[in-house]
Amino acid sequence: MTEPNRLTPRSVPDHQPVSGGIAARARAASTPPYLAGLNPEQREAVETLDGPVLVLAGAGTGKTRVLTCRIAHILSQGRARPGEILSVTFTNKAAREMKLRLGQMLGQAVEGMPWLGTFHSIGGRILRSHAELAQLKSNFTVLDVDDQVRLLKQLLQAENIDEKRWPARMLAGLIDGWKNRGLTPSQVPAGEAIVFGNGKGGKLYSSYQERLKILNAADFGDLLLENIRIFREHPDVLRQYQSRFKFILVDEYQDTNVAQYLWLRLLSQAPSKPGAPLSSIIPGYTGSAVVPTHAEGVNPDVPLHIKESEDEDKQSQDSGSALPAHPGMTPSTQAAPSAPPKNICCVGDDDQSIYGWRGAEVDNILRFEHDFPGAKVIRLERNYRSTGHILAAASHLIAHNESRLGKTLRTEDVDGEKVTVTGAWDSEEEARAIGEEIEELQRSGENLNEIAILVRASFQMREFEDRFVTLGLSYRVIGGPRFYERAEIRDALAYLRTINSPADDLAFERIINVPKRGLGDASVQMLHDHARKRRIPLFEAARAVVETDELKPKARGALRDLIASFDRWRAQREVTSHTELAEIVLDESGYTEMWQKDRSADAAGRLDNLKELVRSMEEFENLQGFLEHISLVMDRDGGADEQAVSLMTLHSAKGLEFGNVFLPGWEEGLFPSQRTLDEQGRAGLEEERRLAHVGLTRARRRAKLYFATNRRIHGTWSTTIPSRFLDELPAHNVEITESKGGSGWGGAGGYGPSRFDNVESFGSSYTTPGWQRAQANRARGQENRQGQARGGFDENQSPFSSPRDDFSRNKRGPMVIEGELVAKSTGTTSEFSLDDRVFHQKFGYGHVVKIDGNKLTIAFEKAGEKKVVDSFVERI
DNA sequence: CGAACCTTTGAGTTA
DNA sequence: CAAAGGTTCG
Numbered sequence: 001m002t003e004p005n006r007l008t009p010r011s012v013p014d015h016q017p018v019s020g021g022i023a024a025r026a027r028a029a030s031t032p033p034y035l036a037g038l039n040p041e042q043r044e045a046v047e048t049l050d051g052p053v054l055v056l057a058g059a060g061t062g063k064t065r066v067l068t069c070r071i072a073h074i075l076s077q078g079r080a081r082p083g084e085i086l087s088v089t090f091t092n093k094a095a096r097e098m099k100l101r102l103g104q105m106l107g108q109a110v111e112g113m114p115w116l117g118t119f120h121s122i123g124g125r126i127l128r129s130h131a132e133l134a135q136l137k138s139n140f141t142v143l144d145v146d147d148q149v150r151l152l153k154q155l156l157q158a159e160n161i162d163e164k165r166w167p168a169r170m171l172a173g174l175i176d177g178w179k180n181r182g183l184t185p186s187q188v189p190a191g192e193a194i195v196f197g198n199g200k201g202g203k204l205y206s207s208y209q210e211r212l213k214i215l216n217a218a219d220f221g222d223l224l225l226e227n228i229r230i231f232r233e234h235p236d237v238l239r240q241y242q243s244r245f246k247f248i249l250v251d252e253y254q255d256t257n258v259a260q261y262l263w264l265r266l267l268s269q270a271p272s273k274p275g276a277p278l279s280s281i282i283p284g285y286t287g288s289a290v291v292p293t294h295a296e297g298v299n300p301d302v303p304l305h306i307k308e309s310e311d312e313d314k315q316s317q318d319s320g321s322a323l324p325a326h327p328g329m330t331p332s333t334q335a336a337p338s339a340p341p342k343n344i345c346c347v348g349d350d351d352q353s354i355y356g357w358r359g360a361e362v363d364n365i366l367r368f369e370h371d372f373p374g375a376k377v378i379r380l381e382r383n384y385r386s387t388g389h390i391l392a393a394a395s396h397l398i399a400h401n402e403s404r405l406g407k408t409l410r411t412e413d414v415d416g417e418k419v420t421v422t423g424a425w426d427s428e429e430e431a432r433a434i435g436e437e438i439e440e441l442q443r444s445g446e447n448l449n450e451i452a453i454l455v456r457a458s459f460q461m462r463e464f465e466d467r468f469v470t471l472g473l474s475y476r477v478i479g480g481p482r483f484y485e486r487a488e489i490r491d492a493l494a495y496l497r498t499i500n501s502p503a504d505d506l507a508f509e510r511i512i513n514v515p516k517r518g519l520g521d522a523s524v525q526m527l528h529d530h531a532r533k534r535r536i537p538l539f540e541a542a543r544a545v546v547e548t549d550e551l552k553p554k555a556r557g558a559l560r561d562l563i564a565s566f567d568r569w570r571a572q573r574e575v576t577s578h579t580e581l582a583e584i585v586l587d588e589s590g591y592t593e594m595w596q597k598d599r600s601a602d603a604a605g606r607l608d609n610l611k612e613l614v615r616s617m618e619e620f621e622n623l624q625g626f627l628e629h630i631s632l633v634m635d636r637d638g639g640a641d642e643q644a645v646s647l648m649t650l651h652s653a654k655g656l657e658f659g660n661v662f663l664p665g666w667e668e669g670l671f672p673s674q675r676t677l678d679e680q681g682r683a684g685l686e687e688e689r690r691l692a693h694v695g696l697t698r699a700r701r702r703a704k705l706y707f708a709t710n711r712r713i714h715g716t717w718s719t720t721i722p723s724r725f726l727d728e729l730p731a732h733n734v735e736i737t738e739s740k741g742g743s744g745w746g747g748a749g750g751y752g753p754s755r756f757d758n759v760e761s762f763g764s765s766y767t768t769p770g771w772q773r774a775q776a777n778r779a780r781g782q783e784n785r786q787g788q789a790r791g792g793f794d795e796n797q798s799p800f801s802s803p804r805d806d807f808s809r810n811k812r813g814p815m816v817i818e819g820e821l822v823a824k825s826t827g828t829t830s831e832f833s834l835d836d837r838v839f840h841q842k843f844g845y846g847h848v849v850k851i852d853g854n855k856l857t858i859a860f861e862k863a864g865e866k867k868v869v870d871s872f873v874e875r876i
Numbered sequence: 877c878g879a880a881c882c883t884t885t886g887a888g889t890t891a
Numbered sequence: 892c893a894a895a896g897g898t899t900c901g
Contacts, residue, residue: 090891120891145890220891358890459887479890520877554877632891651889673888691889714886715892
């Protein structure tokens with residue numbers, strides 16, 4: 001057997017693009033051009049077409065390339081037609097990219113690849129063609145989280161469950177989790193079903209499912225779960241897909257959850273004989289339920305447990321641990337079970353598994369060989385992305401994880417710049433320092449598109465946005481709220497959904513009083529009662545109620561108009577194009593007008609979004625087609641042509657790369673996230689560490705880490721300590737730099753485990769507002785820790801008490817800026833007048849009784865009379 | 877009914 | 892600090 005892990009001394013061909021026109025020549029040439037640029041491991045991964053293959057592809061090792069080349073290879077070898085290849089990704093972006101690259105590689109020869117898409121879009125597609133088997137119609141609606149929660153709220157109310165104690169969101173999370181694990185209501189372990197709502201959790205799940213059927217709707221989880229159910233209950237349908245898909249490719253396999261795993265598993269078996277029991281489809285599976293569950297375990301490590309055969313036990317001994325930890329492991333040679341898995345190729349990286357919270361089972365990748373006997377495992381360890389120091393830092397960091405298959409990334413690139421670690425006093429200074437570094441990079445000719453800031457949590461983004469706006473630096477936020485999750489888009493869609501399917505109560509309810517037309521809670525409640533009593537859709541109930549005098553004349557008139565409008569729109573649907581119809585609806589309903597009248601800052605943007613929505617409808621044949629795809633396909637990442645710094649979370653950065661990567665917020669509690677640690681313990685810590693690894697490996701040439709000593713959490717400042725991940729970096733590859741804001745530590749200091757401990761030695765003469773507030777906090781003592789954010793007043797020292805030289809080397813240091821700001825507010829006379837009513841974050845409401853420059857004396861309603869600096873209160 | 881005012885609570889990542 | 896929920900008043 002070849003040993004794919006030894007790096008041969010031969011030079012590695014770089015990853016040059018492969019040009020088109022391949023398919024035809026491929027058959028003739030001994031080495032098809034698309035294979036020429038591949039290194040031996042990549043090539044093996046592409047050419048091993050038969051049987052299960054697991055490609056362990058570290059960051060930057062050419063994973064997408066392998067996938068696309070493999071498809072090209074399958075096609076050019078004539079092993080399958082485009083419609084016979086199932087290729088799944090997690091994101092639309094990844095799917096698009098693969099299609100794009102494939103198009104380039106094959107020179108448009110293969111238009112289509114109808115089964116290349118996300119798990120959800122393919123699952124949705126399959127579900128639509130067999131909707132009746134899931135008690136749905138093929139035009140079912142895909143609910144977003146918002147609809148889901150509103151529906152659950154109604155169910156909770158019907159059950160008289162206290163929503164305070166048992167929030168609908170929590171139930172939504174539970175149901176989601178069950179669906180991720182492939183569990184239908186009857187399969188939920190009893191122990192888990194009773195934890196919610198005084199034992200009613202399971203019952204709520206099943207009534208939720210019932211309601212979905214009535215509403216002709218499915219949630220995201222259903223797109224896969226219903227597939228699985230259909231496959232299980234209708235072997236003929238399963239067989240149809242099994243024989244259609246000759247090859248299966250899976251991207252990011254480490255992110256699959258149990259449902260996705262089962263789905264793949266079912267599809268990847270060779271077509272079974274009609275009537276074969278499920279146990280022959282899933283080897284090793286026993287029992288009646290598809291997913292054997294740990295009845296008592298709330299968090300079972302291995303939700304799908306397939307009994308290990310004795311052969312495999314022996315093999316485990318070879319590698320010395322339960323998880324194969326070394327590449328030298330013997331591929332399983334045992335006889336294939338009754339239904340041998342066919343040509344499935346999964347590509348993934350256990351070190352990049354960062355979606356455990358979404359139900360991903362790293363275990364799926366760790367036990368691939370187990371699940372697909374005879375699997376060939378290929379490792380890609382040559383990194384073509386990052387320079388030496390960055391790669392070494394990332395590898396050293398991830399080596400602290402215990403649960404991993406173990407890969408060693410190598411590069412032949414130069415060492416490059418060391419990874420830098422910079423401490424800042426607070427998050428504002430962190431943003432300032434990064435802003436300056438970016439300006440410096442820009443001056444040195446760096447393209448802004450090659451710069452990214454990757455944060456752990458999205459709330460961190462705001463400070464960077466603020467900073468970039470003042471600097472006039474263009475930036476773009478990647479990820480963030482999806483286009484179709486925006487309120488105005490959902491409202492517009494709700495109108496269209498109501499037109500399209502009158503039984504869509506959730507949609508109708510959403511817009512019944514948007515814009516305001518005098519149909520408040522009371523009226524809606526009434527309609528609900530009416531609908532429930534007669535078991536008819538809300539819209540029909542409305543129609544009936546208008547004929548009675550149960551509503552007040554005003555509401556009745558409004559409702560009648562609304563119903564008339566919908567009737568009119570539905571009629572127009574026959575004669576106008578769907579885009580025109582959308583415009584008419586938005587217009588006549590008064591929805592556009594509502595935003596036009598709105599004077600708030602984002603109203604214009606919302607109107608733009610609505611226009612964008614209408615424009616995007618043009619790509620679809622009709623309203624039906626549009627609505628079917630909107631929730632699955634609409635993710636916008638447009639406008640990538642303009643030069644801009646990218647700002648995003650670490651999660652959404654997966655799969656991307658940049659020349660320069662800034663990684664702020666490496667502090668305990670934030671990163672690793674305290675919540676993850678609390679909830680997931682060691683596994684959570686390892687996932688956070690993988691996230692750090694993902695962040696570092698996004699960088700090609702420069703990786704710059706930051707931590708701040710003070711950060712605002714929930715609006716109050718608190719002191720933080722540097723992340724343990726910083727301590728886990730190899731000293732040799734890391735350089736500790738002075739904060740641009742100045743600091744008294746670091747620099748030449750030793751590099752030991754506690755090198756970040758002396759946070760107190762940070763410049764004690766800081767003058768940022770954050771520092772002042774923190775000082776004020778400290779002066780007040782630590783026991784009353786909260787509510788101190790705005791507490792600082794008369795001990796307000798001079799902002800210029802002890803300026804430090806290292807601040808002001810020729811560029812405007814942060815201090816000067818802050819100095820100006822502070823000086824300004826002390827210099828001007830107060831904008832407040834006597835008796836003004838004011839609000840203070842800590843002391844609450846009060847009124848001004850005395851003014852002395854910028855210091856106010858305020859009589860607070862609750863806290864009594866206090867002296868406060870004017871900037872800490874707002875007039876109301 | 878709805879706006880205005882006030883209180884409370886909560887910020888983790890997403891197909 | 893912001894959004895969401897609750898209360899009160901017009």
